[in-house]
Amino acid sequence: MNTGLKIHHVDRSGMTFEALFYKQLQHVTARIHETDNIEQIMLEASQDICKLFDADRLTLYVVNEDNTAIISKVKTGLNSSRDLKLPISPQSIAGYVAYSHMLVNLPDVYDDESLKTIHPALSFLKEVDKRSGYRTRQMMVAPILEGEALYGVLQVINNKSNKPFGDLEIEGISQLCKTLATAIRHRIHGTEEGVRRMVTKYDGLVSDGVMTASELQQCLQDARAQGLTAESLLLSQYQVRAAQIGPSLAKFFGVPYEPWTEGRIRAEALHGALKREFIEEQGWIPLEDSPDGLVIMCLDPEAVRSSRIVQQVFPRFTSFSYRVTTHTEFRDTLGQIFGIEVTGGSISEMLADMDSGPMDDEGGLSDALESAAADNELVKFVNKVIIDAHHQGASDIHIEPMPGKFKTGIRFRIDGSLQPYIEVPAHFRQAMVTRLKIMCDLDISERRKPQDGKIKFKKYGPLDIELRVATIPSAGGVEDVVMRILAAGEPIPLDKLGLTSHNMARVIQTIEKPYGLFYVCGPTGSGKTTTLHSILKHLNKPDTKIWTAEDPVEITQKGLRQVQINRKAGIDFALIMRAFLRADPDIIMVGESRDKETVAMGVEASLTGHLVFSTLHTNSAPESITRLLDMGMDPFNFADALLGILAQRLAKKLCICKESYVPDAEELRLFAMEYAEELRHSAAWSNDYEGALTRLIDGWKQLYADNGQLHFYRHVGCDKCNQTGYKGRVGLHELLIADDGIKKQIQERARVAEVFATAVEGGMRTLKMDGMEKVMMGLTDLKMVRSVCIK
Numbered sequence: 001m002n003t004g005l006k007i008h009h010v011d012r013s014g015m016t017f018e019a020l021f022y023k024q025l026q027h028v029t030a031r032i033h034e035t036d037n038i039e040q041i042m043l044e045a046s047q048d049i050c051k052l053f054d055a056d057r058l059t060l061y062v063v064n065e066d067n068t069a070i071i072s073k074v075k076t077g078l079n080s081s082r083d084l085k086l087p088i089s090p091q092s093i094a095g096y097v098a099y100s101h102m103l104v105n106l107p108d109v110y111d112d113e114s115l116k117t118i119h120p121a122l123s124f125l126k127e128v129d130k131r132s133g134y135r136t137r138q139m140m141v142a143p144i145l146e147g148e149a150l151y152g153v154l155q156v157i158n159n160k161s162n163k164p165f166g167d168l169e170i171e172g173i174s175q176l177c178k179t180l181a182t183a184i185r186h187r188i189h190g191t192e193e194g195v196r197r198m199v200t201k202y203d204g205l206v207s208d209g210v211m212t213a214s215e216l217q218q219c220l221q222d223a224r225a226q227g228l229t230a231e232s233l234l235l236s237q238y239q240v241r242a243a244q245i246g247p248s249l250a251k252f253f254g255v256p257y258e259p260w261t262e263g264r265i266r267a268e269a270l271h272g273a274l275k276r277e278f279i280e281e282q283g284w285i286p287l288e289d290s291p292d293g294l295v296i297m298c299l300d301p302e303a304v305r306s307s308r309i310v311q312q313v314f315p316r317f318t319s320f321s322y323r324v325t326t327h328t329e330f331r332d333t334l335g336q337i338f339g340i341e342v343t344g345g346s347i348s349e350m351l352a353d354m355d356s357g358p359m360d361d362e363g364g365l366s367d368a369l370e371s372a373a374a375d376n377e378l379v380k381f382v383n384k385v386i387i388d389a390h391h392q393g394a395s396d397i398h399i400e401p402m403p404g405k406f407k408t409g410i411r412f413r414i415d416g417s418l419q420p421y422i423e424v425p426a427h428f429r430q431a432m433v434t435r436l437k438i439m440c441d442l443d444i445s446e447r448r449k450p451q452d453g454k455i456k457f458k459k460y461g462p463l464d465i466e467l468r469v470a471t472i473p474s475a476g477g478v479e480d481v482v483m484r485i486l487a488a489g490e491p492i493p494l495d496k497l498g499l500t501s502h503n504m505a506r507v508i509q510t511i512e513k514p515y516g517l518f519y520v521c522g523p524t525g526s527g528k529t530t531t532l533h534s535i536l537k538h539l540n541k542p543d544t545k546i547w548t549a550e551d552p553v554e555i556t557q558k559g560l561r562q563v564q565i566n567r568k569a570g571i572d573f574a575l576i577m578r579a580f581l582r583a584d585p586d587i588i589m590v591g592e593s594r595d596k597e598t599v600a601m602g603v604e605a606s607l608t609g610h611l612v613f614s615t616l617h618t619n620s621a622p623e624s625i626t627r628l629l630d631m632g633m634d635p636f637n638f639a640d641a642l643l644g645i646l647a648q649r650l651a652k653k654l655c656i657c658k659e660s661y662v663p664d665a666e667e668l669r670l671f672a673m674e675y676a677e678e679l680r681h682s683a684a685w686s687n688d689y690e691g692a693l694t695r696l697i698d699g700w701k702q703l704y705a706d707n708g709q710l711h712f713y714r715h716v717g718c719d720k721c722n723q724t725g726y727k728g729r730v731g732l733h734e735l736l737i738a739d740d741g742i743k744k745q746i747q748e749r750a751r752v753a754e755v756f757a758t759a760v761e762g763g764m765r766t767l768k769m770d771g772m773e774k775v776m777m778g779l780t781d782l783k784m785v786r787s788v789c790i791k
Contacts, residue, residue, distance in 0.1 A: 018168060022307040023281050024052050025172050029179040029303050033201045033252070042074040049156075049176070050076065053140070053169050056158035061086070061094055062184060063150055070098050070153050084128075090121040094141055094153045101150065103142040103174065107164040110137075140165040142173045146181040154180065175306035182302075202230060204248025210240055231327050242326045249324045258287070258297045258323030260332045266462050270294075274313070276338040276391075284310065285333055293319030299330055337462065347384055347422055378428065382435050383461045385410060388421070390463055390485060395525060397421075397467075397483040399436075401429045403476025408432070415652055415729050416525070433471065433479050440469045448473055454552070455483070468552065486554045491533040498731040500773055502765065506735055507646065511535050516643035517606040519593070521616040521624045526649050527731060528615040529554060532589055535613065536560060539587060548589040549576040565591065577601040581608075590614040596631045603633060606641040619790060620767070621645040621736035622755040625746055639738070639746035647734040649767055649788040651780045655721035658778065660711040668710065671782070672697050675772045678760050704776040713778050730779045732771040732788065736764050 028045050042049075042060050049058055061070035061084075072084040086095040096119055097104055106114065109124040116122065129136055138159045144152040154177055159165055165173075200220065206213045219238060223230040234240040246257035270286040279285055283299040294317045298304045301322040310320060325333070389397045394412035401408040407423040424432065437444045439460060440453030455467040468484040499507060511518060518535075520528045533555045536546060540559045551565035551573075563576050573590055574597040580588050581601070593599045593614040606612045618624040624645045629635060663671065672693050679685050685692045697710075704710060715725025736742065736759045745755050760766065765773070771785030 019278070019282060019309060021052065021168055021172060022303065022309060023283070024048070025175060025307075026283055026300050026303040028052065029176065030300055032179050032183050033300070046074060046076045052172065053156050053165065054160045055140075055156045055165075056160065058157065059084070059094070059155040060152065060180075061098070061155070062144075062152040063088075063098070067150070070094060073152075088150075090119040091123065092125050093122065093139060094155050096122050097141045097143050098150060098153050101143050101145060101148075103140070103170065105165050105170060106139045108137055109139050137162065138164055140169060140173060142177045144177045144180045144184065146178070146185055149181075149185070151181045151184040171306070171308075175303065178306065179302060200230075201252040202234065202245065202248050204251045205234075205240065205244065207251075208244070208247065210244050211238060229327065235328065242328045245326050246324070246329070249326070253301045253324050255301045255322050255324050258295070258325045258329075260325070260329035260336075264333060264336050266337050266464075268464065270314075271337055272464065276334065279334060279338070282309065283330070285330070285337065286310075286314065287323075287333075289317070290321060292321035293317060295321045295323060297323050297325050297330065297333060299325065299327060347381075347388060378431055378435060379460075381428075382432060382439075385421070386455075386457060386465075386467065386483075386485075387461060387463060390465055395485060397481075397485070399432065399481040399483075401433070401474075401478040401480065402426075403478055415726065416650060417652075429478065433481055436469060436481055436483075437471065440467075442469075442471065447477075447479055466552065486552055491537040491555050491557050492530060494534045494538045497531060497534050498774075498779070499733055500765070500770060502763075503733050503735050503770070506737060506763070507535075507644075508538070510644045510735075510737060511539060511611075513611070513643055515606055515609045515611050517602055517612050517614075517638075517641040518643045519614055519616050519624055519645045520648065521618040521621065521645060522648045523617065523619075528648065529591065531646065531648060531731070532613050532615065533557065536587070536589060539611075544586045545584060546587040546589065547580045547583060547585045548591070549573055549580070550589075550591040573598045574601065577605070581605055581610075585610055587611045587613070592617075593628075596633075599628055599631055599633060603637055603641045607637060612641075616645075619647070620756075621647040621734050621764070622752050622759055625742075625755055626752050629746070629749060635747050635749055639743040642738040642743070642746065644738055645736045647736075647767060649732045649771075650729040651732055651771060651774075651784040651788050652726040653728040653730040653780055654713055654715055654778065655718060655725055655727040657716040657718035657721065657725065658713045659716050660713050660778065662709050663712050667712075668697060669693070671712075671772065671775075672700075675769055678756070678766055678769070681757065682761050700773075700776060704773075710776055711778065712775060713781060715781060726784070730774055732767045732774065732785065734764065734767045734770060737762065 028048055031045055032042075046058055050056065057076050058074070059072050059076075060074040062073050063069075064071055064085075067088070069085050069087050071086075075084070086092045086098075088095055088098040090096045090099055093104065093106070093109065093115075100119075104118060108114070110126075112123065115124065124136070128134075136157055139155065139157055141153060141155045143150060144154060154173060156165070156169075156173060159169075200216075202216055202220075205211050206216055211219075215238065219233050220230055222228075222237075223233050226233075231245060234245060235242065243259060246259055250257035264287070267288070270288075274286075282304070284304045285297045287295040287297050289295075294310075294314060296304065296310055301324050304310060305320075305322055311317075314320075385397065389412050392412060392414055394414050395416075396413040398411045398413070398418065399408065400411065405426045407425060408429045409423055410421045411418045412421050413419075434444050436455070437451070437453075439455045442451045442453045450470065450472045452468070452470045455469055457467060458464045466486040468486060470482050472480045472482070474480045494508070495504070520531050522528050529550070536548070537557060540546060540557065542559070544559075546560045548560055548562045549565060550562060551567075553562050553564050556562065563571075565571055565573060565576065573592060574595065577588070577590060577598060578601065581604075585605075588602075588605055588610055590598060590602060590612070591614070593602060593616055598614075602612045602614055616624050616627065618627050624647070625642075628638060676685065676693065676696060679692075680689060700710060701708065717723035717725045721727040736755075738746075739762055741758045741762060742755065745758060766789075768785060768789040771780065771789060772782070774780050775782055775785060
């Protein structure tokens with residue numbers, strides 16, 4: 001990890017460099033807490049520690065028996081096995097740190113003048129460098145202290161980025177030294193008294209009579225040998241209970257033990273802004289606001305308290321009460337609060353547990369159906385399906401019953417593709433559909449007409465999500481249900497949308513105009529609303545009034561005034577647009593321009609000095625112009641109003657297991673010919689096709705080459721991507737800017753092909769061209785690009 005790249009803020013939606021740094025530090029401190037052989041564990045962890053600080057080498061010194069010198073116990077990078085012994089005095093850097101009890105962070109140890117400003121007698125012992133031929137530059141050295149008692153010194157040498165060690169590393173080494181002080185003190189006390197007492201965080205099990213010292217010693221050795229945690233072995237092989245481990249941890253860390261408690265619920269004020277992955281990585285969970293402060297359940301209270309991330313996440317709290325818990329209880333509490341039930345097992349087990357007796361399917365009796373739908377096991381099952389879909393990153397849930405005794409299939413749409421989830425026995429069919437209808441307040445007796453509604457899942461389960469539900473009667477007297485998961489979230493920053501630098505510059509230049517009309521187009525589920533909200537986030541300033549009309553409001557952001565469309569109440573896009581124009585807007589965003597009235601008002605608003613954004617269901621940017629003119633727009637007004645149109649698609653993204661290769665000259669030439677398909681009719685290409693092709697490839701090499709060679713990537717497949725080779729999606733973009741040439745063609749009602757040719761000559765990259773550039777960037781492959789681009 002390159003800690004030269006630091007972001008000193010906490011991003012609640014995921015891991016920052018700072019959070020990742022503390023997570024890795026916590027991993028090292030946890031290993032130290034679990035061992036009685038500090039030299040051995042420091043030697044084993046030395047590479048991790050060097051990587052953590054982005055350093056070349058480290059040395060661990062401990063104080064000798066008469067407290068006059070420090071002796072090196074662990075040193076990496078030096079061939080000599082002889083211990084270094086340095087007097088506790090200002091004559092050497094490590095000796096000075098032991099003498100002064102102060103941390104030093106030196107940009108260059110050979111800068112004698114800087115050393116003299118710290119202490120007149122201070123100098124760097126150059127003999128070691130002379131013997132080894134190594135050049136020491138930066139050095140960060142910290143005392144291993146507990147109170148005023150000195151136990152040693154930790155020295156980290158040479159930042160790989162050739163810069164002084166930063167604030168994050170200084171905080172990190174200070175925390176690591178606190179952990180080492182505790183560990184060394186326990187070991188010294190154990191040696192003096194002839195018994196090992198509290199050497200590791202599990203030694204309380206020995207003093208409490210749960211197990212013998214030799215059993216614990218064997219358990220710790222086995223855990224290290226097998227690469228397992230000591231806790232997992234204690235629970236599985238030694239039949240120790242979590243409730244017995246907890247008090248031992250409490251004694252070691254000096255904080256109360258927090259056991260798993262039934263009935264804990266999600267509190268939006270504490271958990272709403274936190275993502276499960278972030279909490280899992282960090283190893284702490286906020287539980288409740290108590291008289292002692294905000295209660296924080298931790299795996300390693302020392303590490304959490306020192307990292308100060310909790311204070312940054314919850315700045316309104318002035319005091320915190322840290323509690324320690326076991327890994328098992330931490331996982332259970334995490335599941336309790338963030339949506340995976342602790343009991344109930346897998347979805348297959350839940351199905352097996354459900355009553356296999358027949359549920360009334362053919363009788364059509366509402367009372368019987370309602371009773372079946374309220375069955376406790378069925379309610380849990382339906383909730384579990386929704387929770388699993390959300391955690392697997394599904395956008396839609398498809399419930400597909402078959403008539404007669406055939407099973408009902410449930411599929412999830414993940415990354416744009418439908419994947420089988422589970423099959424449900426026929427006798428649950430109608431009760432399951434009825435349960436979903438009850439959740440979204442639909443008519444359970446109506447089975448012949450399509451219905452649609454919404455589920456606010458917070459009422460029924462631990463997730464704050466909405467689902468848009470459509471029921472459709474299908475052949476055989478059954479009803480299909482399709483649910484779209486509307487996970488409310490924060491807008492994605494514009495620079496994280498995946499726009500190429502070429503498109504990013506053009507988008508920003510266009511959307512920062514004072515007034516005009518800008519459309520984002522593409523099929524359903526191509527991320528149009530996400531893109532619009534990213535644009536609005538970029539434009540959202542304190543001096544700007546932004547109104548949005550959406551159906552539904554999926555993404556919320558502070559500073560926007562957002563209106564939900566409600567057609568049943570007669571509130572449609574056209575009505576809201578008229579209201580917006582009376583409400584002094586600077587920017588208007590309309591979720592969808594599907595009728596002449598809405599589009600006409602958008603044109604009118606843009607011509608009267610407003611910036612208007614909207615979406616269209618069209619295939620490409622040039623086609624959108626024809627569609628809007630066909631709606632009856634005046635070509636002259638529309639040409640004046642239009643700023644640009646961004647078409648987009650989502651292609652499957654290659655998983656990190658991808659494999660790179662260097663294409664041969666023929667493959668590269670064919671790739672370039674496919675890319676240049678739309679360019680070959682332009683003047684620059686028709687006159688010198690081969691030369692233009694060569695220039696294109698040379699340009700790519702400047703932009704995307706690694707060591708002078710372009711790389712393509714193949715999908716491979718691993719556990720993370722379910723052996724598919726693809727995980728997540730990447731946006732492909734086609735940006736048409738309404739320059740003078742395009743405006744003239746709009747006024748003349750030119751054909752789509754003519755508009756397309758003019759736009760490409762003016763610098764527009766087609767969806768396919770943009771996708772092919774993302775192939776060279778290693779984000780996707782050509783097969784996926786072709787699958788989402790019609791041309």
